[in-house]
Amino acid sequence: MLQSYSEDCMKVVYLYGAQVTSWKNDHAEELLFVSSKAIFKPPKAIRGGIPICFPQFGTHGNLEQHGFARNRLWTIDDNPPPLPVNPAIKSFVDLILRPSDEDLKIWPHSFEFRLRVALGPNGDLSLTSRIRNTNTDGRSFSYTFAYHTYFSVSDISEVRVEGLETMDYLDNLKGKERFTEQGDAIVFESEIDKVYLAAPSKIAIIDHEKKRTFVLTKEGLPDAVVWNPWDKKAKAMQDFGDGEYKHMLCVEPAAVEKPITLKPGEEWKGRLALSAVPSSYCSGQLDPLKEHLIALNI
Numbered sequence: 581m582l583q584s585y586s587e588d589c590m591k592v593v594y595l596y597g598a599q600v601t602s603w604k605n606d607h608a609e610e611l612l613f614v615s616s617k618a619i620f621k622p623p624k625a626i627r628g629g630i631p632i633c634f635p636q637f638g639t640h641g642n643l644e645q646h647g648f649a650r651n652r653l654w655t656i657d658d659n660p661p662p663l664p665v666n667p668a669i670k671s672f673v674d675l676i677l678r679p680s681d682e683d684l685k686i687w688p689h690s691f692e693f694r695l696r697v698a699l700g701p702n703g704d705l706s707l708t709s710r711i712r713n714t715n716t717d718g719r720s721f722s723y724t725f726a727y728h729t730y731f732s733v734s735d736i737s738e739v740r741v742e743g744l745e746t747m748d749y750l751d752n753l754k755g756k757e758r759f760t761e762q763g764d765a766i767v768f769e770s771e772i773d774k775v776y777l778a779a780p781s782k783i784a785i786i787d788h789e790k791k792r793t794f795v796l797t798k799e800g801l802p803d804a805v806v807w808n809p810w811d812k813k814a815k816a817m818q819d820f821g822d823g824e825y826k827h828m829l830c831v832e833p834a835a836v837e838k839p840i841t842l843k844p845g846e847e848w849k850g851r852l853a854l855s856a857v858p859s860s861y862c863s864g865q866l867d868p869l870k871e872h873l874i875a876l877n878i
């Protein structure tokens with residue numbers, strides 16, 4: 581487990597799954613949800629924080645649900661290739677995953693997956709993934725991907741998501757059928773499991789009770805999954821408390837509909853930046869013309 585602090589903010593990253601399990605603001609308030617029943621060892625992924633789904637999101641393929649990266653032991657990457665660094669970033673960690681012989685039996689491709697987790701100015705958290713095809717047999721590979729981010733919310737029925745209205749989505753609760761979202765903002769009254777397609781680069785989660793807004797900025801990740809298991813599924817999950825669905829919401833920047841393909845030697849980059857701002861933030865600020873209102877400098 582790796583812990584780091586920057587300007588009183590904090591993040592915790594596990595080598596198991598390269599999973600961020602804690603992100604705190606300067607009031608020491610936890611911003612991510614982790615279940616009280618989470619299991620921190622193989623074979624299960626940790627229930628909460630930011631699991632990484634690779635090389636498969638969900639059941640979109642033949643591998644285990646969400647692929648294997650989230651339940652492998654990553655290592656510290658001491659000598660990562662340079663990444664453009666914002667000088668304001670005070671603390672970061674680089675991790676790397678390469679396939680084991682066992683992994684190659686289930687997904688026969690050689691890759692290097694580098695993840696940088698950084699704490700930026702104002703406590704903003706960013707995750708940058710770089711995936712490289714290192715196959716030596718000339719073969720390309722394709723994968724789907726998600727940052728399966730669990731946000732901590734006061735009460736799911738008091739939360740709304742802006743930025744996804746009018747988007748097309750695949751409904752996992754209806755056999756992945758395609759629909760178009762109606763209405764102003766997404767609100768929550770029952771189970772939801774949708775893959776929004778070609779979603780905008782900024783999405784906001786507005787928590788009225790906490791007077792807090794999370795702003796997600798995504799790059800290289802066209803889609804966004806929204807998931808809350810609600811009461812029945814919560815009860816069926818061994819590593820999730822019965823009533824915990826009220827205090828979490830997953831909004832997951834992802835590449836699901838169109839898998840990413842890399843030729844040998846090619847590298848893909850996918851980035852997520854998270855910011856928690858006070859709720860004086862109001863609707864409409866996702867308008868690109870007003871984006872300067874959200875100070876995201878990482």
Ligand SMILES: O=P(O)(O)OC[C@H]1O[C@H](O)[C@H](O)[C@@H](O)[C@@H]1O
Nearest residue numbers: 638645646752773805806807830
């Ligand atoms: O229980 P897990 O394998 O971690 O998956 C939890 C959830 O992840 C995503 O949000 C999927 O869209 C859901 O269908 C799935 O139930």
